[in-house]
């Protein structure tokens with residue numbers, strides 16, 4: 206049978222359409238080719254419209270042929286589309302490549318400075334997280350119950366006077382809230398709301414009516430609390446030693462534990478570190494208070510002191526910042542002086558890590 210009549214025209218049409226698909230150099234050209242072939246008014250669609258006027262046998266043969274052409278054309282369109290998309294992606298990847306090893310351009314990222322207290326807080330979190338501590342938080346506005354009573358300082362306890370507390374005016378029920386005077390409040394909140402074992406640090410702002418070169422009415426503390434069944438003072442000493450070495454970035458640090466008194470710990474100690482660590486041999490620097498959590502405090506939080514014990518510590522974040530980075534006046538920390546921040550601040554591009562170094 207010779208190729209003539211409608212089927213022969215169809216062959217030529219198919220070759221033509223397939224050629225237009227092969228020639229399409231980009232996705233827009235390919236879409237134009239698709240519309241011209243199988244769009245509503247396309248050449249193949251026009252062939253299909255001829256079916257209506259045909260005699261039954263002719264329609265059967267021609268219909269089969271034209272549908273086959275449409276299927277092959279559709280497949281060719283898909284294949285070409287895939288190839289063009291892959292090529293477009295490859296080109297994009299080649300031209301839009303970024304060199305991530307280039308230095309950061311000068312701008313807010315390089316000029317901005319992290320406040321030394323934020324830096325030191327990040328350093329502390331990094332060190333304690335490595336020892337399995339998580340970070341707990343509590344509010345700045347507290348009840349007297351959480352700030353004092355539950356910490357074994359009942360209403361008439363003399364230690365309440367030591368804190369120069371900022372009280373709010375009495376509320377409707379007559380009780381007076383206060384600005385927390387220490388982060389030890391978070392010990393109470395943690396024990397009330399969680400089951401032991403507990404291992405937390407609690408950094409935050411605290412408030413006392415005091416102001417001179419080393420005191421400001423608002424300052425920062427970092428509290429630590431560990432509650433488990435078999436915790437003893439050896440654990441406390443080890444944790445503080447490891448912390449001090451890591452924090453001051455030295456292999457060895459001289460430490461002195463002096464007997465002291467806090468209502469919420471028994472026994473209680475104050476800890477000094479040898480000032481040789483910061484280049485002043487012979488002196489001692491007081492860095493924190495600590496002790497074994499008082500049985501009354503455990504009871505006040507619903508824990509059985511026969512079963513659980515633990516230790517707590519509290520230190521001044523601003524104070525250890527001054528020590529480590531040799532900053533003389535605490536008041537400057539909170540004076541929002543940009544020249545001070547440029548001098549003492551840290552680049553935000555160097556996050557403290559134990560592996561990469563805490564300070565640089």
Ligand code: DAH
Pocket residue numbers: 386387388389428429467469470493494495496517518519520
């Ligand atoms: N809360 C104490 C203060 O502000 C510091 C402190 C001492 C916290 C001993 C403790 C601790 O957890 O065990 O002066």
